[in-house]
Amino acid sequence: MADTPESLSEEFSTFSTYTKTPAQALDLIERARTKCPVPHSKELGGFHIYMNYEDVRRGLMDWKTYANGPSVLRPYIEGSPVFPPLSMDPPEHTPWRKVFSDGVNIRTADRIGPAVRADAIELIEGFAEKGACDLHLDLAEQVPMKAIFHILGLPREHHERVRSMTLNVLAHVNQPEQFAKLFQEFSEYGWSEVERRKSDPKEDYLTVLADARFGDRHMTPFEVGAAVVSLLVAGHGTTTAALTNLLYEVLRRPQLKQRLIEDPALIPKAVEEGLRLHHPFFGLFRKATEDVEAHGAHIKKGDTVYMCWQAANRDPAVVDKPLDFDIDRPEFQHLGFGLGKHSCVGAPTARMEMRVVMEELLARLPDIELAEPEKVKWDFHGAETLGILHLPAKFASRPRRAS
Template sequence: MTGKCPFSLEEEFEKFSSYSMTPDEAHDLIERARTECPVPYSRELGGFHVFMNYEDVRNGLLDFQTYASGPSVLRPYSEDMPVFPPSSFDPPEHGPWRKIFTGGVNVRTPGRIEPLVRADTIELIESFVEKGECDLHLDLAELIPMKAIFHVLGLEPELHDTLRKMNVELLAAVGEPEKFMELWVPFAEFGWKAVEKKKADPQDDYLSVLADADIDGRPLTPEEVGACVISLLTAGHGTTTAALTNLFYEVLRRPELKQRLIDNPEDIPLAVDEGLRLHHPFLGLYRMATKDVEVHGKTIKKGESVYMAWEAANRDPAVTENPLDFNIDRSGFQSLAWGLGKHSCVGRMTALMEQRVVMEELLARVPDIELTAPEKVKWDFHGAETQGFLELPARFTARPRRDS
């Protein structure tokens, strides 16, 4: 492969971004360009190169010395916008921030909150079983991850709706720096007040970790607390919501696969992994070159942005057979769904648990569930590089509600 693009592809890629295309359009362009145009350039969002093939993305994620996460993993970037830890920090600053996150989200977290996630899932499913229909995105996938984060945070129940609304509005404004900052101030204040309460009554939760946290011996500022809260919400809510909806879409339109998971729930984690490979909640995230570097004959200059297209990498036919098929028995493939190296996802085990629990309870409680009109739903981008469905209607045999 060489860095020189055919003119037609080069011209198409000049308009490439999650703010100017649909996911289907982006993937179509990527698949046509893999071999002929391996490192294309977009003029959108200040300009950026695109890594789309598996080895390029993998190497880029591991090489933080060449491809820095700072000043931000999102575009457009404004110096006035807050920096979100730990994803937008590089070593050595990255280490202390990641330690704060792993203090609140770690290997113990899934076990601590799984009973709560299961109870929430049962309550939501039972709330619509009498109707014989539901929207799996709005009635389940959008709610469970947010409730799970509230459990991780240790947020008081009466504040859940407020934080949910603020989070949705803030993420929708990522592409508009001025509006984002207008919404950011009250969000940071909200997070600070919640942390201040924990100082007087600490618990086994993330807000208590933030209340006791320090950077270089000083306590966190209100802005830093707000950034830590939004980082957790961004990483754990929209991503898991999209992953769940995508999983429902793939499983429920395959009756044989659905029955296999009903009969063998131990296979559900395989479906979760394959869903994340094929339909990642992020098309990709950004890095910045720290020096001039040549990739496939193309020079990327110091200070230029590089888009690491994770999902496209996971669909690379050079590393996995029939990559556009949904195959839960796929083997011998290391997915990039959780990132690699210094910035691998700290909440991986918690997100996997959430998806497993929701699918277990859904198939056990409404085993005849099917999608109402799968041909009418479509993927779309929703800000901050996230992608997924905004609706997924389903139907099933109505039955009386039960509480256990």
């Protein structure tokens, strides 16, 4: 039976990333783009959905009408942690944004680039002898967390401890009581490192936190903890998912892989195409601060609006053959790193990490291929994230090489 605006509205009424698989969600969106462009779901407290590129782009730029606070996730649980600067709006957002952009910016990629390359080499050489690896667990999940430790300026001997503290904190984001306890421990650790930077400044994020001022005061231990945890929340899972997705798309295309081996200067194009086609967040939520009319939908002040990045980046109105992974397509401003006031401060760093991992992997293991491409699964993992959790690969085993 053909889709009608009414039948699509009905289907969307139970839509969320908790009730659908990614394939079901994308199929429904593709069918609805023109017939039902701003549907409404009753799930997660109720929300309107922006899915077309122009609607999402305009929504992201108009921070006055579409607020990030009190949270970009739904359902909003009273007492849940507030992640600065993402869950804030001006004027509160402004000084926090400055802290983050002082600590992570266009220069960061150059500063930590050599350390990220060394990490990638160490990890790849670590599994080279085995002839097999899980590219998600053994590589893509590891490089971005180590990169954040380099941004922070943590000594190497602290990495393991902070890694387990981090994973523990992030695993309890939706359990406010436990989160508060683990967060306290994390804040105390961060604070002690920040205190050290006051007498021994370095070129790192912890020194930015040591120098940061809100009006005429320094940051509190709680604020330091929030600034560190937020960086990990924003920069780890996102880059990990984007990297795994990119490895999947490249390695399942032997001809493309060969092109990138022969001409590594094309790798940044593959990175952009990966970010366009597979965003680590399906979307994030906003709160309307006034009544809005959008394609006939009545959005009331206080209503929730879902900005669906994944759908916007695949909008056939702005991208030719949007489902193809095509590194030769004309340059396109995908919304992968957001836009406007909340645009991603870590974009140059994430792009660098993805490029460096791809360069080292293809140079060191040029025969690498996916072990079971047909079994690879994209899934939602809560908090609007999606991606692949296992990416087994194989290659001829060879002795470990020095860097």
